[in-house]
Amino acid sequence: MRFLSGPRVYAYIVHRILATIPVMGVVGVAVFMLLHLTPGDPAAVIAGDYARPEDIARIRHQLGLDRPVHIQFFTWVGSILSGDLGVSIFSDLPVAHLIGQRLEPTFALAAATLVFSVVIAVPMGVLAAWKAGTWTDRIIMIFAVLGFSVPVFVIAYALMWVFSLKLGWFPVQGYKSISDGLGPFLHSIALPTVALGVIYVALMARITRASMLETLQEDYIRTARAKGVDNRSVLIRHALRNASVPIVTIIGIGIALLIGGVVVTESVFNIPGLGRLTIDAVLRRDYPVIQGVILVFSAAYVIVNLLIDLSYTVLDPRIRY
């Protein structure tokens, strides 16, 4: 694999990195506005039904809601840029600290799901494209449509019922950190990964198949076959490499899907990650935590998509900048 070089590519890379700034700016404004779009007094909403006027006043002051909006915004942006995401109303702990505590399970689950999905879906898509029109292709495509339609928590409960409650192969709930050993970690994360991965596998298998079908019709594939290159080489070295751009793109698009799925999966399997933190924060109306989590997830989405765009410079030298 050769890396491209030259001023145009560097200019593109710099341009692409700079382009994330306005996106994160809009995200920042939207997240800031969340609190201020609340009908009525946000401090009263956060304080809940049983709050006394002095509680509301304290929360209002704590969140800086008693200052002009533009001052609030710039103070907020300034503290975020210095890594301060505010303080949780419920636990009085720094939001950045709470998020840091919960990062590992979420990251582990998302990464495991990505690896699982790519390992399963890409060969499935390649096989379907290679056997296009046959029963193998049809069965894979039926799975892809089904997998895309069954919501993650339905799959999660089905898996939990069969493999944990009936067969007893996996724990029903809970999470073991990777520091407890690889075996227990994988054991605890297997079912959540499969449950979360099904939709991703379905999506990626479909795109892989479509992309492969298109590539397999190219002249250079026919040339390779005519030269006597064996099937496996044609599929993997010639076709898959060239079909990889849409596959990588769909990974980026799917990140949003993955983040939504993580929240639900963590809730079903009782995994103490960012998703659980979000749900608990929503139920307690702990707005600084909600804002912090949304910022972190959005930043993850933006960064993953940035990396994917940059990966095209390596994957497809034909793309001109």
Place this chain on the structure above:
Amino acid sequence: MGSEPRRPPPAREPGAVEVATLAAPAPAGPSPTRGRPELAARLRDYGRRYPTAVAGAIILVALALVALVAPLIAPDPVRLNPINRLRPPSGDFWFGADFLGRDVYARTIYGTRISLTVGLAVAAVSVAGGLAIGLLAGYVRWVDTVVMRVMDGVMAIPGVLLAIALISLTGAGVGNVIIAITVPEIPRVVRLVRSVVLTIREQPYVEAAVAGGTRLPKILWMHILPNTVAPLIVQATYVCASAIVIEAILSFLGAGTPPEIPSWGNIMAEGRVYVQVAPWMIFFPGVFLAVAVLAVNILGDGLRDSLDPRIARRM
């Protein structure tokens, strides 16, 4: 205005006509004897070519009927009867009973109403909103720059999280759920409409209309809008499927439809604690949810194939 050129037929019109006949087969026209066989033949032909679209449509119509006649085919979904609590499925309780002795069958049937309402409402509102913003963005350059930056930003916020956050602000309620799901869906529609507009506005017949002095609203209405219909119909089905899932997720997480309203997500949320002793509380609404989403998705796939044969050959 008089110099406006003859409008070439949009490339996708034949497909759009087929869809229109599929979506509204009821009115037989002024001469039913001549209209009906032709319509039936066309429907049969469509069914042969795109069986999944027809299957999806049939399932959805069936679900819509179930939602409409729910009071006739199911008992009271909120009647408590503690003596029946956690009863397994039987002749009396087809889908079992929940932890308060309520009939899970009745609750699941009534849940169809919420899911379909939310799915259709979100699809309609986000298509309408996205169409308006997308047309404007595609045609007015300075609006485009601003709008697309905002859309990129909104798309960077994971939809489920944004919806959860909006619900936590506005409070539970079907209307709020619809708004909360619509907001993250709109950018997807805007992008689609904008890309169509950018392609069509370069077409010679649009340039001719501009040169002929046709005003912008008329160009948008007469030349651009018809071309967005086919892709928008397909996109609407995907938005609808996604909205049904997100509504269920929000309710399941306790941040959606109020718990006293039987929705599929709510029934499953109530069943979480009882998954070991009463799995039917999760199983039956789960199956309904999956079937509804599957039906919308395969309808969308079929429509996409029939409206855009180029993609159909590849997928």
